[in-house]
Amino acid sequence: MSITTVLLTILGIVVFAIGLLFSIAWHELGHLSTAKLFGIRVPQYMVGFGPTVWSRKKGDTEYGIKAIPAGGYIRMIGMFPPGEDGRLEARSTSPWRGMIEDARSAAFEELEPGDEKRLFYTRKPWKRVIVMFAGPFMNLVLAVAIFLGVAMTFGFQTQTTEVAGVQKCVIEQSENRDTCKKSDPVSPAKEAGLKKGDRIVAFDGQKVDDWATLSDKIRDTIGPATITVRRDGQEKTLHAVLQKNLVAKKDSKGEVVPGDFVKAGYLGFAAQTEIVPLSFGDSVVRMGDMIENGVDSIIALPSKIPGLWDAAFGDGERAADSPVGVVGAARIGGEVMTLDVPATNQIAMMLFLLAGFNLSLFLFNMLPLLPLDGGHIAGALWEALRRNLARVFRRPDPGPFDVAKLMPVAYVVAGVFICFTLLVLVADIVNPVKIS
Structure with a gap:
């Protein structure tokens, strides 16, 4: 491999990493802006995980970048309501109960005087739905904007x-x-x-x-x-x-x-x-097909596991439609920059890659499972349904739905996601998806 090819590959990886960081920051900005709009205190807005590389505090929020560009988060005060006895500290030796109470305690760790009216769980369900939906929605907006822009100017x-x-x-x-x-x-x-x-x-x-x-x-x-x-x-x-x-x-x-x-x-x-180049109407239709294919891909993920395992640990070929992670997508970005095609083609391919990544972020986060955004949305919708039914049947208000009680399930889901991510990572390293 020539020095030029190596440098172009590194450039492609860096360009994709920058696009990834922007997509994550854009996602979290959706959560942050709507949380502040509804008066929820947000102590932290972070892009990445691990050690903090840079941060600055403005108002009551610390803004920062962390070392590992593989995600991001905002911290909101009072994500979960207090227990039935009104206490926040852990009180049980049961491992499952401990998970619930640890999560509840973490939601109030940075509680300050005056925050009683700035808690996430005290907001009406529709406001909580908006806050949690805003993050994935920002990724959808970015995906659609990039896709339509490239389809109508560059084309297919x-x-x-x-x-x-x-x-x-x-x-x-x-x-x-x-x-x-x-x-x-x-x-x-x-x-x-x-x-x-x-x-x-x-x-x-x-x-x-x-x-x-x-x-x-x-x-x-x-x-x-x-x-x-x-x-x-x-x-x-x-x-x-x-x-x-x-x-x-x-x-x-x-x-x-x-x-x-x-x-x-x-x-x-x-x-x-x-x-x-496509017309606006044809671009919208093609975008609809892309979203439909994305939904089908999410549904088909479990069926891809045997093929991934064989590609990672056996002698199986890596399918062209095999799931790829951040590492695999970055490698594809590096490969795009080494293709013997005009620069406009390379730019268009990188933008389409970024659009696909943002669409995947939207679809994945909308799964109604904790700890994903869709899990919190489902909890808020369930609370609204319970309260409305109680009002119709003239029963006492059941109060906030305690999402913290689902934390054991959230840990199981997170464990499955981590295992799947590690499997994809290994496959991306030893048997990566390549473009022609």
């Missing part, structure tokens, strides 16, 4: 109606071969005289501007068809007889389904790809 690599190459013969796509046999019929595109560089502008007299429309028309046609192409600045009409062939199946979104095939019309040419 997209198949067009220009011919990149013409197949010589008809081969079923399931055979996965490129060479023709004597028994293979000549492809309709070759017989019709289609050439590399032709841009198809109409099919059977109907104008076509995009590959998706042209592809559907070809698949729906078996038999004679006219193909209008623009060649050397002039339009030319070709006559082809499309054949039935076994081709890759498409899903409802027009995406190819790997390993699945259907019988359809076949012309026999490869479409050229270009980087094409």
